[in-house]
Amino acid sequence: MNTSNPNGSSRQGELSPATLEFKREGNVVFCELKGVWKLEAKKIDFGLENKWKKLISSEPTPEEISFECNESLEWDSSLIVFLLCQKKEMDERGISFVVDYLPDSIRRLLSLSLKKSSTFNHPNKKNFKFLNSFDLLVNKVLSPLNFWGAWIQAIFGLLTGRSNLRIRDIIVACKNCGAAALPIVSLISFLTGLTLAFVGSVQLEKFNAKIYIADLVCLAMVREMGALMVGIVMAGRTGAAFAAEIGNMKLNEEIDALRIFGISPIEFLVLPRTIALIIMTPLLTVYADLVGILGGLCVGVEVMNFSVIHYVEQTQAALQSMWEIFSGLLKSLFFGLIIALVGCYKGMHTGNDSAALGKSVTSTVVLAVTLIVVSDALFEIIFSILDLR
Amino acid sequence: MNMSQKRALIEVRNLDLEYDDYKVLQNVTFDLNEGECLVIMGGSGCGKSTLLKSMTGLLQPADGMVKVDGQNLWSGSHSERKKILRKFGVLFQGGALWSSMTVLENVCLPLQIHTSLSECDYEEIGRYKLNLVGLSGFENFSPSELSGGMRKRAGLARAMVLDPKVLFFDEPSAGLDPLNSRRLDDLINELKESLGITFVVVSHELASIFEIADDSIFLEADSKELIAQGIPQDLLNDDTQPKVQEFLRRGP
Structure with a gap:
C-alpha cells in the first residue's frame, strides 16, 4: 500500500512534515503533495491550513482543485483521510475534486472509501409520549406478574403430579444454597449476636439489669436478626447466583433449547431453585438463631462474667412460647421466596449481552434486599396490630 | 423426482415478523417439502435466524401463519404447539448445550422427560446418537471442555435424539474448519437419505449451500422480503436479480 522511496525518505526521527504547494492557473488550482504523509510524521502545520482555507474561499472561487504528487511520495492512511476531508469541504463549495494525477494506489483507496455502503437504519427510538410511557409502565408491572403466575401454575402442576421436576435438581440446588452457605451464615450471625450483646450491655448496665442481656440477644x-441476616446473605449470595446462572443460560440460547424440547424453563430451572431456597432459608435461620445466641453467650460469659448455665437458663426463660421462633421462621420463608423469585425473574429477563447480565445481577441484589427489608417491616406491623408480639 | 410425490410438510404463508414494532420480515411465503433440505440464505441482518425462530415456536409472528403437517403452529393452544414441536429438532448456533450437565446427560434429558424408558435404555440411545456424530468417548465431558466443533456435533446429537421429522440448523458451519464443515454436510445428506429427515438450514456458506440444498429461499434486508426461491444452482444460472447473483457469486 505504501510506495517507498529510498531517496526521499528522511532519517528516522526527523521525518519532513507534510506540506502542500499551490499553483493557481485561472480557475484551476494545482496542488502538489510534498513531504512525508505518515501518521508518525508531524501534522500539517497550521500555516498550511490557513493557506488552504484562504485558497478555497478566495474570490473568485476556483472551479477545480487538482491534486498531484511525485510517484515516490511516502504516505499512509493519513493522506487518504486528509484528501477525503478536503473533498467533503470542496463538495460543499461546489469545487470539483480532481485526483487524476495521483498514483493509482491512492486513487483506488479513495474510490473504495467513497463507495456508498448500504445503510442500515437502526429502529428509531420512540418519541416520549404519555401513552408510550404508560405502556412501558404496564409492561413493567405485568411482566413480573406473568412470571409469578407461571410459577404458581408450575407449583399446581407439581402438586397434581404433572410436572417434569427432577428431585436431583432440587437436591443440587439445596446443597448450593444451603450447606455451602453455612460458613458465611455462621460468621455473620455470630458477629450479629456479639454486637447485639455489646450494644445492649452498655444500656442494661445503667439499670443494673445486666442479666437481661440474654433476653435481649435471644x-x-x-424474632428479627436471624431471618433478616440470613435473608440479606442469601440475597447477595444465592439470588445473585440464580440471576447469573439463568441469565447466562439465556445468553447461550440454552433456555430456547429447553423450550424446543417442550421443557418449560419455569419447571426445569425456576422451580427447583425456588423450592430449594424455600426449604433452606428457614433451616439456615434456625442455625443462625443458635449461632447468634452463642455469640451473645460469649460476651455474657467472657465480658460480663455470667456462668454458662445462668445465661442459658435466662435465655430459656426469655422464650415464652414457640411463636417467638415460628414468627422468625415464617418471615424467613417469605424472604427465601422473594430472593428466589427475584433472582430467577431477573435471570430469565436478562438482555442479550454480557453487560445486561451484570446489570440484572446487580438489580437482583438491590431489589431482593429492598423487598426483604420492606416486607420485614410489614410483618412487624402486622404482628403488632394482631397483638402477636 | 416427480412433482406429485412431494408433499408440503411446512407451509409458511404471508408471515410478518417483528421485534417490538421493528419489522424484520414481511410477507414471507414458501413451502417445505418432506424429505428435502431447504436453505435459508441472505446477507447478515436479513432475518434468517428470526424466521427460524418463528418456525420453531420461539417467536410469535405478527401476522401470517406457519402450518406443520396441516396444523397451524401459532393458532393452537400451548399444549398443541408443544405436540407439534415434538416433531422438531433444533441445532443452535453455538450448540446451546446445557452447561450444568455432561454431554451424555444433555443428549438424554429430552428422552428422560418425554419417554418412559429406563435409565439404562435411554443412555444406550444417547450413546448411539453421540456415536453417530463421532463423539463416542466424550460422554462424561462437560460442554465447556469441548471445542466449538464438538459442541456443535453434540448439539446435533441432542437435536436428533427424539428422532425428529424436521431438523433446523442455525448456521451449522459457522466456526468450523473446512474439513469439519464438509463432514457436517455429508452427515446432513446421509441423514436425509437414510432417515428421510427434512432439513431447514440457515447458512451463508456457499460451498455448503450448493452441496446440501434441494431448495432455497433468499431473504433480503432492505425490502425485508423473500426475493428469490429455488434450487441454488438454478438461481445462479437463471435468476437475474443483482442481489441474488452477488450473493451466490461472492460479488458483482
Whole structure:
C-alpha cells in the first residue's frame, strides 16, 4: 500500500512534515503533495491550513482543485483521510475534486472509501409520549406478574403430579444454597449476636439489669436478626447466583433449547431453585438463631462474667412460647421466596449481552434486599396490630 | 423426482415478523417439502435466524401463519404447539448445550422427560446418537471442555435424539474448519437419505449451500422480503436479480 522511496525518505526521527504547494492557473488550482504523509510524521502545520482555507474561499472561487504528487511520495492512511476531508469541504463549495494525477494506489483507496455502503437504519427510538410511557409502565408491572403466575401454575402442576421436576435438581440446588452457605451464615450471625450483646450491655448496665442481656440477644435474634441476616446473605449470595446462572443460560440460547424440547424453563430451572431456597432459608435461620445466641453467650460469659448455665437458663426463660421462633421462621420463608423469585425473574429477563447480565445481577441484589427489608417491616406491623408480639 | 410425490410438510404463508414494532420480515411465503433440505440464505441482518425462530415456536409472528403437517403452529393452544414441536429438532448456533450437565446427560434429558424408558435404555440411545456424530468417548465431558466443533456435533446429537421429522440448523458451519464443515454436510445428506429427515438450514456458506440444498429461499434486508426461491444452482444460472447473483457469486 505504501510506495517507498529510498531517496526521499528522511532519517528516522526527523521525518519532513507534510506540506502542500499551490499553483493557481485561472480557475484551476494545482496542488502538489510534498513531504512525508505518515501518521508518525508531524501534522500539517497550521500555516498550511490557513493557506488552504484562504485558497478555497478566495474570490473568485476556483472551479477545480487538482491534486498531484511525485510517484515516490511516502504516505499512509493519513493522506487518504486528509484528501477525503478536503473533498467533503470542496463538495460543499461546489469545487470539483480532481485526483487524476495521483498514483493509482491512492486513487483506488479513495474510490473504495467513497463507495456508498448500504445503510442500515437502526429502529428509531420512540418519541416520549404519555401513552408510550404508560405502556412501558404496564409492561413493567405485568411482566413480573406473568412470571409469578407461571410459577404458581408450575407449583399446581407439581402438586397434581404433572410436572417434569427432577428431585436431583432440587437436591443440587439445596446443597448450593444451603450447606455451602453455612460458613458465611455462621460468621455473620455470630458477629450479629456479639454486637447485639455489646450494644445492649452498655444500656442494661445503667439499670443494673445486666442479666437481661440474654433476653435481649435471644429475642432479637429469634424474632428479627436471624431471618433478616440470613435473608440479606442469601440475597447477595444465592439470588445473585440464580440471576447469573439463568441469565447466562439465556445468553447461550440454552433456555430456547429447553423450550424446543417442550421443557418449560419455569419447571426445569425456576422451580427447583425456588423450592430449594424455600426449604433452606428457614433451616439456615434456625442455625443462625443458635449461632447468634452463642455469640451473645460469649460476651455474657467472657465480658460480663455470667456462668454458662445462668445465661442459658435466662435465655430459656426469655422464650415464652414457640411463636417467638415460628414468627422468625415464617418471615424467613417469605424472604427465601422473594430472593428466589427475584433472582430467577431477573435471570430469565436478562438482555442479550454480557453487560445486561451484570446489570440484572446487580438489580437482583438491590431489589431482593429492598423487598426483604420492606416486607420485614410489614410483618412487624402486622404482628403488632394482631397483638402477636 | 416427480412433482406429485412431494408433499408440503411446512407451509409458511404471508408471515410478518417483528421485534417490538421493528419489522424484520414481511410477507414471507414458501413451502417445505418432506424429505428435502431447504436453505435459508441472505446477507447478515436479513432475518434468517428470526424466521427460524418463528418456525420453531420461539417467536410469535405478527401476522401470517406457519402450518406443520396441516396444523397451524401459532393458532393452537400451548399444549398443541408443544405436540407439534415434538416433531422438531433444533441445532443452535453455538450448540446451546446445557452447561450444568455432561454431554451424555444433555443428549438424554429430552428422552428422560418425554419417554418412559429406563435409565439404562435411554443412555444406550444417547450413546448411539453421540456415536453417530463421532463423539463416542466424550460422554462424561462437560460442554465447556469441548471445542466449538464438538459442541456443535453434540448439539446435533441432542437435536436428533427424539428422532425428529424436521431438523433446523442455525448456521451449522459457522466456526468450523473446512474439513469439519464438509463432514457436517455429508452427515446432513446421509441423514436425509437414510432417515428421510427434512432439513431447514440457515447458512451463508456457499460451498455448503450448493452441496446440501434441494431448495432455497433468499431473504433480503432492505425490502425485508423473500426475493428469490429455488434450487441454488438454478438461481445462479437463471435468476437475474443483482442481489441474488452477488450473493451466490461472492460479488458483482
